[in-house]
Amino acid sequence: MTERILIVEDEESIARVLQLELEFEKYETGVAHTGTDGLILFREEKWDLVLLDLMLPGLNGLDVLRRIRSHDEHTPVLLLTAKNDVEDKVIGLDLGANDYITKPFEIEELLARIRTALRISGHEPAEAADPDLLTFGDLSLHQLSREVHCGGRSIELTPREFDLLQHLLKHPNQVLSREQLLDAVWGYDYFGDTNVVDVYIRYVRKKIDDGEASHIHTVRGVGYVLKEPVHEA
Numbered sequence: 239m240t241e242r243i244l245i246v247e248d249e250e251s252i253a254r255v256l257q258l259e260l261e262f263e264k265y266e267t268g269v270a271h272t273g274t275d276g277l278i279l280f281r282e283e284k285w286d287l288v289l290l291d292l293m294l295p296g297l298n299g300l301d302v303l304r305r306i307r308s309h310d311e312h313t314p315v316l317l318l319t320a321k322n323d324v325e326d327k328v329i330g331l332d333l334g335a336n337d338y339i340t341k342p343f344e345i346e347e348l349l350a351r352i353r354t355a356l357r358i359s360g361h362e363p364a365e366a367a368d369p370d371l372l373t374f375g376d377l378s379l380h381q382l383s384r385e386v387h388c389g390g391r392s393i394e395l396t397p398r399e400f401d402l403l404q405h406l407l408k409h410p411n412q413v414l415s416r417e418q419l420l421d422a423v424w425g426y427d428y429f430g431d432t433n434v435v436d437v438y439i440r441y442v443r444k445k446i447d448d449g450e451a452s453h454i455h456t457v458r459g460v461g462y463v464l465k466e467p468v469h470e471a
């Protein structure tokens with residue numbers, strides 16, 4: 239099945255390059271040069287993913303995103319942002335964008351992000367049907383079979399590492415203190431040092447993280463949080 243990508247970008251040269259590259263990769267594309275046209279096209283046809291520029295004349299990217307998400311929580315939306323749009327990136331992610339990429343971007347990186355977003359959204363229904371499967375982004379952990387995957391790779395964890403990742407996956411986007419993790423994973427009767435948490439976080443990161451981006455973020459002086467890996471350009 240050919241996947242369909244809607245490009246909403248007012249700079250015609252960028253829109254054209256995106257369209258050519260995506261069609262070369264065998265995606266079907268549609269292009270809108272204003273937020274309003276993008277929204278109309280989004281509603282009229284069926285799309286598997288939206289590439290949405292933030293800085294658009296008239297209805298801007300965040301307005302478009304807000305309107306898309308008021309009716310549709312599932313179609314992945316990737317934001318195209320300028321380097322100094324930090325605040326808009328954060329608002330965009332809070333509004334339900336799946337990812338963002340900073341201009342000027344490498345087309346290979348954009349294609350990788352698109353593949354990831356499509357893969358995650360394509361898996362959602364099956365995952366939702368299995369209550370023992372915990373997922374977050376490209377991470378998945380099955381609580382009964384104890385299988386762990388990250389970005390399609392199978393991950394071997396020791397029982398303690400498994401318990402730690404399981405606890406983080408049950409509380410995504412929530413900062414957990416070392417004490418909370420120690421209680422949850424090692425138990426209340428554990429009288430060791432909380433440093434053991436840092437050690438095991440390091441083990442788990444080493445196994446699940448592929449390259450520079452980490453799923454488990456350190457919150458200085460507090461603890462750890464499982465969040466989408468943020469790639470900074």
Ligand code: CA
Binds near residue numbers: 247248291293294
């Ligand atoms: Ca623009």
